[in-house]
Amino acid sequence: MDHKAEAVVVTCIDFRLQEIINKWISKYLQPKTYDRVAWAGGVKNLDQILEQVEISQRLHHIKKVVLINHEDCGAYGQEDTAQKHAEDLTSAKTKIQEQFPNLETETYYLHLDGAFESL
Ligand SMILES: [Zn+2]
Numbered sequence: 001m002d003h004k005a006e007a008v009v010v011t012c013i014d015f016r017l018q019e020i021i022n023k024w025i026s027k028y029l030q031p032k033t034y035d036r037v038a039w040a041g042g043v044k045n046l047d048q049i050l051e052q053v054e055i056s057q058r059l060h061h062i063k064k065v066v067l068i069n070h071e072d073c074g075a076y077g078q079e080d081t082a083q084k085h086a087e088d089l090t091s092a093k094t095k096i097q098e099q100f101p102n103l104e105t106e107t108y109y110l111h112l113d114g115a116f117e118s119l
Pocket of ligand 1: 012040073
């Protein structure tokens with residue numbers, strides 16, 4: 001049976017943020033059909049993320065990719081700066097646009113206080 005989803009949402013595995021992300025999704029992602037990828041560091045390991053996006057598009061015909069990295073990410077270790085997250089999110093968006101021109105991509109830097117900063 002053919003089944004479709006609106007988006008794929010990519011986040012870090014960090015348990016501290018899951019409830020915040022769930023609430024944000026129910027508020028802003030309509031309709032609420034989405035595949036979810038949780039990977040330590042969010043877009044940090046881009047090749048793996050691209051593979052998941054490809055599968056999500058192929059199986060569920062998604063239209064949108066939502067990339068969420070976050071403040072104080074242990075997977076980034078010493079590299080955990082707002083600037084580094086912004087750079088990685090931007091290059092992830094560029095790669096996705098090159099590889100999947102039909103998909104819309106949104107990027108967010110999630111602060112620990114729950115604020116989503118759109119990049
Ligand atoms: Zn993290």
